[in-house]
Amino acid sequence: xxxxxxxxxxxxxxxxxxxxxxxxxxxxxxxxxxxxxxxxxxxxxxxxxxxxxxxxxxxxxxxxxxxxxxxxxxxxxxxxxxxxxxxxxxxxxxxxxxxxxxxxxxxxxxxxxxxxxxxxxxxxxxxxxxxxxxxxxxxxxxxxxxxxxxxxxxxxxxxxxxxxxxxxxxxxxxxxxxxxxxxxxxxxxxxxxxxxxxxxxxxxxxxxxxxxxxxxxxxxxxxxxxxxxxxxxxxxxxxxxxxxxxxxxxxxxxxxxxxxxxxxxxxxxxxxxxxxxxxxxxxxxxxxxxxxxxxxxxxxxxxxxxxxxxxxxxxxxxxxxxxxxxxxxxxxxxxxxxxxxxxxxxxxxxxxxxxxxxx
Amino acid sequence: xxxxxxxxxxxxxxxxxxxxxxxxxxxxxxxxxxxxxxxxxxxxxxxxxxxxxxxxxxxxxxxxxxxxxxxxxxxxxxxxxxxxxxxxxxxxxxxxxxxxxxxxxxxxxxxxxxxxxxxxxxxxxxxxxxxxxxxxxxxxxxxxxxxxxxxxxxxxxxxxxxxxxxxxxxxxxxxxxxxxxxxxxxxxxxxxxxxxxxxxxxxxxxxxxxxxxxxxxxxxxxxxxxxxxxxxxxxxxxxxxxxxxxxxxxxxxxxxxxxxxxxxxxxxxxxxxxxxxxxxxxxxxxxxxxxxxxxxxxxxxxxxxxxxxxxxxxxxxxxxxxxxxxxxxxxxxxxxxxxxxxxxxxxxxxxxxxxxxxxxx
Numbered sequence: 026x027x028x029x030x031x032x033x034x035x036x037x038x039x040x041x042x043x044x045x046x047x048x049x050x051x052x053x054x055x056x057x058x059x060x061x062x063x064x065x066x067x068x069x070x071x072x073x074x075x076x077x078x079x080x081x082x083x084x085x086x087x088x089x090x091x092x093x094x095x096x097x098x099x100x101x102x103x104x105x106x107x108x109x110x111x112x113x114x115x116x117x118x119x120x121x122x123x124x125x126x127x128x129x130x131x132x133x134x135x136x137x138x139x140x141x142x143x144x145x146x147x148x149x150x151x152x153x154x155x156x157x158x159x160x161x162x163x164x165x166x167x168x169x170x171x172x173x174x175x176x177x178x179x180x181x182x183x184x185x186x187x188x189x190x191x192x193x194x195x196x197x198x199x200x201x202x203x204x205x206x207x208x209x210x211x212x213x214x215x216x217x218x219x220x221x222x223x224x225x226x227x228x229x230x231x232x233x234x235x236x237x238x239x240x241x242x243x244x245x246x247x248x249x250x251x252x253x254x255x256x257x258x259x260x261x262x263x264x265x266x267x268x269x270x271x272x273x274x275x276x277x278x279x280x281x282x283x284x285x286x287x288x289x290x291x292x293x294x295x296x297x298x299x300x301x302x303x304x305x306x307x308x309x310x311x312x313x314x315x316x317x318x319x320x321x322x323x324x325x326x327x328x329x330x331x332x333x334x335x336x337x338x339x340x341x342x343x344x345x346x347x348x349x350x351x352x353x354x355x356x357x358x359x360x361x362x363x364x365x366x367x368x369x370x371x372x373x374x375x376x377x378x379x380x381x382x383x384x
Numbered sequence: 385x386x387x388x389x390x391x392x393x394x395x396x397x398x399x400x401x402x403x404x405x406x407x408x409x410x411x412x413x414x415x416x417x418x419x420x421x422x423x424x425x426x427x428x429x430x431x432x433x434x435x436x437x438x439x440x441x442x443x444x445x446x447x448x449x450x451x452x453x454x455x456x457x458x459x460x461x462x463x464x465x466x467x468x469x470x471x472x473x474x475x476x477x478x479x480x481x482x483x484x485x486x487x488x489x490x491x492x493x494x495x496x497x498x499x500x501x502x503x504x505x506x507x508x509x510x511x512x513x514x515x516x517x518x519x520x521x522x523x524x525x526x527x528x529x530x531x532x533x534x535x536x537x538x539x540x541x542x543x544x545x546x547x548x549x550x551x552x553x554x555x556x557x558x559x560x561x562x563x564x565x566x567x568x569x570x571x572x573x574x575x576x577x578x579x580x581x582x583x584x585x586x587x588x589x590x591x592x593x594x595x596x597x598x599x600x601x602x603x604x605x606x607x608x609x610x611x612x613x614x615x616x617x618x619x620x621x622x623x624x625x626x627x628x629x630x631x632x633x634x635x636x637x638x639x640x641x642x643x644x645x646x647x648x649x650x651x652x653x654x655x656x657x658x659x660x661x662x663x664x665x666x667x668x669x670x671x672x673x674x675x676x677x678x679x680x681x682x683x684x685x686x687x688x689x690x691x692x693x694x695x696x697x698x699x700x701x702x703x704x705x706x707x708x709x710x711x712x713x714x715x716x717x718x719x720x721x722x723x724x725x726x727x728x729x730x731x732x733x734x735x736x737x738x739x740x741x742x743x744x745x
Contacts, residue, residue, distance in 0.1 A: 057706070063711075064711075091706050091709070092705075092709075097664060098662065098664045099658040099667065100659075104702065108441075108702065108703060108706050109706055111441045112441070112707060126566075126569055130659075185663060187565060216545075383549075
């Protein structure tokens with residue numbers, strides 16, 4: 026308990042007492058990236074690697090990048106990070122939720138190295154966290170899904186029941202329901218971020234149950250292939266997956282990490298790096314909506330783009346009341362929007378979703 | 385023409401030479417692979433096999449070799465006993481998971497009581513018991529209903545993975561984790577932590593247990609009647625029955641011992657290097673240990689060496705990725721080659737090559 030309090034205190038202190046990075050020497054800044062999947066996954070890790078390439082291109086000789094792919098979460102991740110730190114990395118990006126404790130552990134041993142952990146919530150003087158508001162993109166997908174389904178059944182391939190995934194499910198459902206009050210959504214939990222055969226099986230199971238729009242929160246393109254075969258609609262996840270356009274992939278959520286990575290490496294060069302918590306969405310461009318193809322009717326496309334722009338400008342929030350929780354208890358009143366604290370720890374479905382969050 | 389002729393008895397010399405030749409052949413073939421990928425093959429091979437032991441950062445890597453080899457050796461010793469007797473436990477990964485869950489659950493149940501003398505030994509026992517009981521399922525199904533223990537033990541791995549996910553999300557989830565999956569970190573709870581015995585050395589209780597298992601395994605096989613029965617049953621099940629070996633009991637003993645050792649490995653891992661029960665806790669030690677057992681010729685000392693060799697390819701392989709940009713898939717292919725060449729060269733243990741000089745009439 027004491028350790029956890031200390032950690033929380035350290036996290037709180039980091040907000041008020043920013044740790045200013047030391048000025049950097051003459052050599053290039055070395056940036057390390059730890060990936061949970063292969064860089065060719067076509068989704069999550071692919072986009073992080075695009076961020077690495079963007080850093081390399083932006084800074085040229087002034088930066089040296091290294092990466093390690095398919096690193097399991099746990100003891101192996103600690104070794105991967107330690108290895109990079111020993112070999113002189115100045116900043117290390119750890120790009121999966123499960124790297125949270127390993128990042129904190131290694132960061133404690135290398136106080137001069139800056140760490141950036143994606144999608145987590147534990148910070149320290151030399152550990153920042155960053156994530157994207159993927160749920161904003163899910164709202165746009167949900168709207169298109171609700172309009173496009175003919176069977177009124179949409180399916181969702183979910184990875185792990187963590188708040189990030191649950192937010193996406195809720196956001197997609199809310200906006201599908203708004204677009205089409207008769208819509209029903211089935212969720213399949215696959216407990217993996219990247220496992221093409223498992224993802225394909227999940228897609229097929231959904232399609233066999235009459236689903237004609239498949240959303241996915243896993244990283245491979247296997248569900249796209251399954252959707253193409255069955256003649257149903259899908260959305261690119263994390264990456265554009267445009268090789269499956271115009272059908273089955275009618276749009277996508279693209280994670281654009283490049284500007285953030287460039288800014289953070291720049292901060293290390295300038296000696297202005299400090300521990301921060303970043304959570305950006307469509308507005309700042311961290312979440313992008315991939316091109317909506319002509320398979321979507323023009324009016325639906327226009328509505329979806331209007332929704333995207335309204336979220337991007339801050340005029341509309343993806344979680345706006347009236348909304349009830351699944352058990353019928355009130356959550357948000359008319360016109361009220363969700364606060365970030367609730368969203369960060371979201372562990373409940375909104376009213377109307379059938380099934381339970383596994384635990 | 386070239387003929388293969390069966391040897392009257394397996395060649396002992398070849399049995400020990402093939403692992404070394406397999407390593408050499410892997411280096412050559414792997415070197416070619418790395419060269420095709422545009423990397424300097426000598427540099428990659430040096431990074432994999434030399435740097436972790438004697439390179440600039442060896443002070444860190446040597447400890448990591450112990451961390452990685454410990455569970456592999458511990459599990460492989462248990463598996464080798466069964467493999468020698470013709471009992472095929474393919475599900476050590478599941479027993480490893482169940483050991484970790486049971487051991488961690490005992491530790492977490494006492495949180496935050498600081499009584500290491502009581503809690504840590506109980507966790508170790510619970511870990512072994514968890515693996516033992518999980519291995520008893522295929523054992524009893526085989527002895528009572530004659531099911532195939534290969535299939536049952538393998539499929540139970542997937543059941544164990546589902547239980548692991550359930551534990552991480554449900555009963556063992558940390559109350560301070562803001563709804564995120566994963567148990568409390570046992571490394572932050574001193575009474576339950578499997579810390580390094582000497583800081584920075586990588587030596588933790590699991591590694592100690594692995595060394596003890598090697599010694600006990602050797603004594604068992606060479607000095608104990610059970611070891612004799614195991615070897616006899618593997619060589620000739622019929623002869624074993626005449627010698628009074630109870631086949632059902634032998635199956636249960638082999639599965640039970642391998643299950644318990646895998647359970648210990650899981651417990652030491654979750655309380656030490658991994659730190660917490662989480663959905664992705666298992667990373668395949670139970671499966672890799674099968675390779676280690678065969679690479680080590682099912683001999684305790686061989687397994688010890690094979691475990692370190694395997695750990696070296698992991699640690700060095702990661703270093704080659706991070707420093708030289710070798711793709712992860714190439715490293716996995718490289719590790720696969722090792723097993724491939726071992727099996728291919730194993731032909732030489734049982735067969736000899738004959739060159740026929742007489743031309744065909």
